[in-house]
Amino acid sequence: MLTLPKRKLRCSFCKKSETQVARLIGGAAGGYICEDCVSVCNKILDAAPSPFKSWDDLTEEQLLSSIKASEASITALHSLIHTQIEALRKREVSWTAIGKALGVSRQAAWERFS
Numbered sequence: 001m002l003t004l005p006k007r008k009l010r011c012s013f014c015k016k017s018e019t020q021v022a023r024l025i026g027g028a029a030g031g032y033i034c035e036d037c038v039s040v041c042n043k044i045l046d047a048a049p050s051p052f053k054s055w056d057d058l059t060e061e062q063l064l065s066s067i068k069a070s071e072a073s074i075t076a077l078h079s080l081i082h083t084q085i086e087a088l089r090k091r092e093v094s095w096t097a098i099g100k101a102l103g104v105s106r107q108a109a110w111e112r113f114s
């Protein structure tokens with residue numbers, strides 16, 4: 001008899017599985033975030049004083065310390081959208097529908113994510 005492997009929960013941001021992270025927090029929309037990614041988010045928030053006025057109000061040191069965290073979040077979000085689009089494509093959702101949801105043409109969505 002064929003048994004399917006148990007599906008592991010993954011961080012929606014960095015895609016690490018539940019066995020690779022200390023803790024995984026679930027969100028209301030079905031996504032998850034791991035402790036490491038929460039830490040990245042906290043660094044981003046700490047780098048910019050609140051209330052945030054402008055990047056011009058930050059010191060060079062604050063700006064320099066914030067760019068690595070920003071880049072990490074871009075990488076994580078890039079990974080997230082690819083995971084979401086993979087899930088849609090597995091359900092055979094069309095590139096036209098994906099493009100429409102993103103506000104771009106079918107061709108633009110396909111070129112960017114296929």
Ligand SMILES: [Zn+2]
Pocket residue numbers: 011012013014015016033034035036037
């Ligand atoms: Zn993560």
